[in-house]
Amino acid sequence: MPKATQSELAQQFLxxxxxxxxxxxPNAWDVASARIFEDAGFSAVGTxxxxxxxxxxxxxxxxxxxxxxLAVVHRIAEIVHIPVTADVEAGYGPEPRDVAETAREVIxxxxxxxxxxxxxxxxxxxxxxxxxxxxxxxAVNEISERAGISFVLNARTDVFLAEIGPAETRLARAIERxxxxxxxxxxxLFVPGVKDKETIAQLVRxxxxxxxxxxxxxxxxxxxxxxxxxxxxxVGSGPMRATLGVVSRMARQLHDEGIFSLMTEGAMTYADxxxxxxx
Numbered sequence: 001m002p003k004a005t006q007s008e009l010a011q012q013f014l015x016x017x018x019x020x021x022x023x024x025x026p027n028a029w030d031v032a033s034a035r036i037f038e039d040a041g042f043s044a045v046g047t048x049x050x051x052x053x054x055x056x057x058x059x060x061x062x063x064x065x066x067x068x069x070l071a072v073v074h075r076i077a078e079i080v081h082i083p084v085t086a087d088v089e090a091g092y093g094p095e096p097r098d099v100a101e102t103a104r105e106v107i108x109x110x111x112x113x114x115x116x117x118x119x120x121x122x123x124x125x126x127x128x129x130x131x132x133x134x135x136x137x138x139a140v141n142e143i144s145e146r147a148g149i150s151f152v153l154n155a156r157t158d159v160f161l162a163e164i165g166p167a168e169t170r171l172a173r174a175i176e177r178x179x180x181x182x183x184x185x186x187x188x189l190f191v192p193g194v195k196d197k198e199t200i201a202q203l204v205r206x207x208x209x210x211x212x213x214x215x216x217x218x219x220x221x222x223x224x225x226x227x228x229x230x231x232x233x234x235v236g237s238g239p240m241r242a243t244l245g246v247v248s249r250m251a252r253q254l255h256d257e258g259i260f261s262l263m264t265e266g267a268m269t270y271a272d273x274x275x276x277x278x279x
Contacts, residue, residue, distance in 0.1 A: 010112035013083035051240035077110030085113030113152035134184035155186035158192030
C-alpha cells in the first residue's frame with residue numbers, strides 16, 4: 001500500500017483528537033523505536049525531545065539545535081507510514097517568528113503536528129507570558145495554513161510539571177493558560193505533571209479542548225483516563241529511559257560478571273530487526 005500524503009496524514013492525526021477514543025501516543029527517539037511502535041499497531045507516533053537529545057549526546061532542555069532535532073524528525077517521518085508529531089520544546093527561539101520558522105521546518109520535515117511548551121529554559125520557576133505564547137500559537141497556525149495541512153499544535157503548560165506557584169493555585173492557572181492557548185488556535189492542550197484522577201477530571205471539565213496528559217509512574221490506565229474524558233496520552237521519554245535502564249543493567253552484567261543473559265534473553269532477533277526496515 002502506498003504511503004499517504006502529508007495532507008492525508010495530517011487529517012488522520014487531527015481526527016484522532018475528536019474525543020471518541022483516547023489517543024495513546026508513544027514517543028520515539030530514533031527510526032528504530034518509531035518503527036517498533038508502528039509495527040505494534042499504533043495509529044500515530046510522537047518524538048521525545050529528551051529522548052532525541054539523549055541519543056545525540058545532549059541533556060534535555062533545548063540544548064540540542066533545531067537542525068539536529070528536526071533531522072531526526074525528518075528521518076522518522078520519511079520511514080514510517082503513520083502520522084508523526086514532533087516535540088520541539090519551546091520552539092527554539094524567544095519570539096513568534098522563531099517559533100514560526102520552527103513550525104515551517106517541522107512541516108518540511110514531514111511531521112503533521114508539534115508540541116510547544118511555555119517553560120522558559122534557564123528559569124525553572126517561571127513561565128512564558130501568556131499573550132506572547134498566544135502570539136506564537138497564532139504564528140504557527142499561520143504557517144500551517146500556508147502549507148495547507150491540518151497541523152495539530154499541542155500547546156503545553158508546565159504549571160504542574162515545574163510546580164510553579166502555590167499548589168492550591170496550579171489547577172486554576174493551568175486551566176486559564178490552556179484555555180488561552182485554545183482561544184489562540186491550539187488544537188490540543190497538554191498538561192504534564194498530573195496523575196491523580198480528581199485533578200485530571202477537573203482539568204477535563206475546565207479545559208475547553210482536547211486534553212493531553214503525560215503517563216508516568218502512578219498514572220491510571222488508559223481505560224480509566226478515557227472514562228475521565230482525556231483525549232490524548234503521551235509517554236514522553238519514558239520508553240527511551242526504560243531502554244537505557246535495560247542497557248545499563250546489561251552493561252554492568254557484561255562488565256562485572258562476564259555473562260550474556262541480559263543481552264540475549266528477550267532480545268529481538270536479527271531477522272526481526274532487519275524486517276522493521278524491509279517493506
